[in-house]
Amino acid sequence: MKPKSKKVKDIIxxxxxxxxxxINIHDLNPDEDNIEIYGGADEDYFKDLQRQIEEDGLIEPPxxxxxxxxxxxGHTRIAAIKELGYTETPIIWSQTKKPKNKFQNIMRLMTAxxxxxxxxxxxxxxxxxxxxxxxxxxxxxCPEHIVKQICSAAQLSYKYSYKNLKLLTDKTYxxxxxxxxxxxxxxxxxxxxxxxxxxxxxxxxKSDDSKNKKNAKYMHTSKILENxxxxxxxIYSINRVSNLMTMFRDATFTDTEGETKYGFRNIQQNIVxxxxxxxxANAVTDSIxxxxxxxxxxxxxxxxxxxxxxxxxxxxxxGIEIKTCQIKNGNKVEFISRHPKTGYFLFVGYTPxxxxxxxxxxxxxxxxxxxxxxxxxxxxxxxxxxLTTFTGELKPNDDNTGYIVTPHPLTF
Numbered sequence: 001m002k003p004k005s006k007k008v009k010d011i012i013x014x015x016x017x018x019x020x021x022x023i024n025i026h027d028l029n030p031d032e033d034n035i036e037i038y039g040g041a042d043e044d045y046f047k048d049l050q051r052q053i054e055e056d057g058l059i060e061p062p063x064x065x066x067x068x069x070x071x072x073x074g075h076t077r078i079a080a081i082k083e084l085g086y087t088e089t090p091i092i093w094s095q096t097k098k099p100k101n102k103f104q105n106i107m108r109l110m111t112a113x114x115x116x117x118x119x120x121x122x123x124x125x126x127x128x129x130x131x132x133x134x135x136x137x138x139x140x141x142c143p144e145h146i147v148k149q150i151c152s153a154a155q156l157s158y159k160y161s162y163k164n165l166k167l168l169t170d171k172t173y174x175x176x177x178x179x180x181x182x183x184x185x186x187x188x189x190x191x192x193x194x195x196x197x198x199x200x201x202x203x204x205x206k207s208d209d210s211k212n213k214k215n216a217k218y219m220h221t222s223k224i225l226e227n228x229x230x231x232x233x234x235i236y237s238i239n240r241v242s243n244l245m246t247m248f249r250d251a252t253f254t255d256t257e258g259e260t261k262y263g264f265r266n267i268q269q270n271i272v273x274x275x276x277x278x279x280x281a282n283a284v285t286d287s288i289x290x291x292x293x294x295x296x297x298x299x300x301x302x303x304x305x306x307x308x309x310x311x312x313x314x315x316x317x318x319g320i321e322i323k324t325c326q327i328k329n330g331n332k333v334e335f336i337s338r339h340p341k342t343g344y345f346l347f348v349g350y351t352p353x354x355x356x357x358x359x360x361x362x363x364x365x366x367x368x369x370x371x372x373x374x375x376x377x378x379x380x381x382x383x384x385x386x387l388t389t390f391t392g393e394l395k396p397n398d399d400n401t402g403y404i405v406t407p408h409p410l411t412f
Contacts, residue, residue, distance in 0.1 A: 324347075
């Protein structure tokens with residue numbers, strides 16, 4: 001048997017402010033901009049509000065636009081009343097029209113919520129939403145004085161909170177303008193700034209960035225990297241890369257004499273190698289993300305991004321570097337890095353026809369690198385041979401003077 005709904009008179013008390021009407025909650029429409037910038041209410045705040053309504057009644061009735069029955073303010077109050085079992089609520093009719101401009105409406109919503117308990121993550125997200133909307137309406141630009149106005153409306157300090165959070169969330173990690181540290185931002189938001197202050201997080205980011213730039217000897221690692229790559233990722237990636245590079249190699253054009261010729265057969269090997277590298281990074285990333293939780297998502301960095309990893313796990317501040325090379329003379333590989341460094345590497349060797357591959361993965365120490373020259377530093381193949389191998393073999397030659405690779409054909 002369906003429980004009876006509670007009577008609205010039970011929440012209208014002597015303490016309730018003047019209201020204009022009583023209306024069915026199901027007839028009301030939420031403001032989509034409010035949902036976009038605030039999402040759902042903080043659970044503790046929501047429960048406290050329900051207790052307050054049960055004990056003291058509804059003090060401030062929601063405000064509603066007359067013609068559209070759209071909620072102007074009071075989304076959380078209405079949700080609390082509805083969950084408590086009430087189907088009706090007293091409301092106040094708005095004496096002003098809803099702003100037609102989305103940015104102005106967002107600013108109005110933030111100003112109207114100034115009395116609401118602060119939530120750092122919600123404040124930051126609302127500021128970001130407002131800035132993006134202003135840019136949409138103003139040719140992609142949002143000047144500093146507007147950003148300050150937005151921060152003021154959201155009760156977020158421009159100088160301390162906004163500027164430092166911007167430093168921590170900027171996408172360009174390897175520039176003076178930002179650190180791209182979602183792992184630190186997540187820690188800040190998880191405790192509302194109490195577990196980790198914004199200032200302390202920026203200090204950590206600066207320190208880590210300084211170490212990375214000093215000599216690039218250490219890549220941030222995380223336990224998640226131990227098993228980040230598995231056989232399914234490798235099979236998917238080598239097949240994808242093989243298909244794409246075969247199409248690239250076999251692409252043709254018609255020359256001025258009307259003859260059909262191959263367009264990419266005489267391309268410098270370093271260009272081909274760079275293309276294989278980027279295609280492999282993106283393929284592995286896509287494969288990881290197709291089976292990962294949101295917290296374990298990976299990002300393959302575009303060469304223009306200057307990331308310190310080829311595959312990054314932002315929420316763990318860790319990543320993987322990929323080394324690719326063409327297998328020469330049928331059994332020779334040479335993996336080169338700009339600097340010796342400790343971290344997780346994915347090694348990929350491929351034949352010129354892209355039909356045989358060698359792939360291994362694991363953690364390499366900076367001591368496993370040779371001497372650095374202007375061309376970079378070679379990685380000791382003995383160390384590579386001890387890593388987890390997914391396809392192919394890397395083993396000493398007959399006289400133990402070097403290592404030879406035996407690539408394996410594509411696996412479907």
